[in-house]
Amino acid sequence: MSVADWVLLVVLWGISIWRLPAALRSYQHRMLWGAFTALAISRVFSANPVVEWTIDLTGREWATLLRHLGGLLSAASLLAFVEAITRGAGRSRARWIWPAAAVVVGVLVALFAIRGGRIYWVAGQPGETATAGRIYLLVFDSWLIYCLGMAGVMFARFSRTAPTLLKVGMVISAVSMAAGVLNRGHVMVVNLANLLFPQWGLREWGLFHGVTIVVTVVGIALGTSIAGVPAVVGHVRQRAALRELRPLWAALTRQYPDIALGMAGPVRVRLYRRGIEIRDGMLALTSVAEPPADGTPERVAAWVAEALEGAAAGAGSGQPSGVVPGPDFHGDMGRELAWLRQVAAAYKQHSGMSRARGSRVS
Missing domain, CATH: 1.20.190 (Delta-Endotoxin; domain 1)
Known part of the structure; x- marks a missing residue:
């Protein structure tokens, strides 16, 4: 061969x-x-x-x-x-x-x-x-x-x-x-x-035979796969979004383990679940500190960090206020997840700066 x-x-x-x-x-x-x-x-x-x-x-x-x-x-x-x-x-x-x-x-x-x-x-x-x-x-x-x-x-x-x-x-x-x-x-x-x-x-004709068989196999493999490219790209993006949300999600579920739904499923389902769990964690934090009126990702991330510190110290009445910080997305999960990814990125940066300050103090 x-x-x-x-x-x-x-x-x-x-x-x-x-x-x-x-x-x-x-x-x-x-x-x-x-x-x-x-x-x-x-x-x-x-x-x-x-x-x-x-x-x-x-x-x-x-x-x-x-x-x-x-x-x-x-x-x-x-x-x-x-x-x-x-x-x-x-x-x-x-x-x-x-x-x-x-x-x-x-x-x-x-x-x-x-x-x-x-x-x-x-x-x-x-x-x-x-x-x-x-x-x-x-x-x-x-x-x-x-x-x-x-x-x-x-x-x-x-x-x-x-x-x-x-x-x-x-x-x-x-x-x-x-x-x-x-x-x-x-x-x-x-x-x-x-x-x-x-x-x-x-x-x-050996050359003709070889070239046409390669074109046939490669062509049908490419032609029948190209329609699935958007699904593959979407899958990769959803996995990336899961990774981006993880630091914020881990901090919230560590403080409030009951918010973790514990459902298995495809990446899309896990991503939606993670968004819901983060929002539930934010709702729980409203019992510790009043959520900011400003729904920018940076401000919400700072509020989450401060409220988590308070919750860890035992602050909070245990009764959430019922007002979740951030804009009202009217059920558009895609827009909400995009906003939560911005919050998660800001929270990760905020946490890194806090750790750096702690290291300098010690």
């Missing part, structure tokens, strides 16, 4: 592992995960050491058959994925995909068995591919070309009405499907020419 083959194999298995959690949640993601995983398995059986090992062990081209079946199932899964994401809320338009794939699998296995477990061999020796082997390859490539071609058409149609970012992903996916059709079409033309005109002795 070349360096490009190894890179492609690592990329495919990386995508397969990365998409596994999503595959457990929805049919569309399962189909996409299946497409990448089946293709990754297919590439494993493309490795020369694996091919040679199976031939030496069994005297049959099992690795080649398994490689082709993996590619066949990958194409079927990809077509099922595209059909699922483009049909909307309507009924499936492609219930025939899996029965048809099963028929093609049966034909390939039957031709493989008829050839005595051989595809590329002649008279039991490695060499030119026999007629039955060429027919086998024509059936295989016809299925791949059909699946990739239909998927490309669906991607292109869906891109017309998709939102901007998703449109970019669909266009990239459609281009990658076109590269896949060219890849298999090139192989199919060579096999058909050798079947009809063996005296020509045509050979596959």
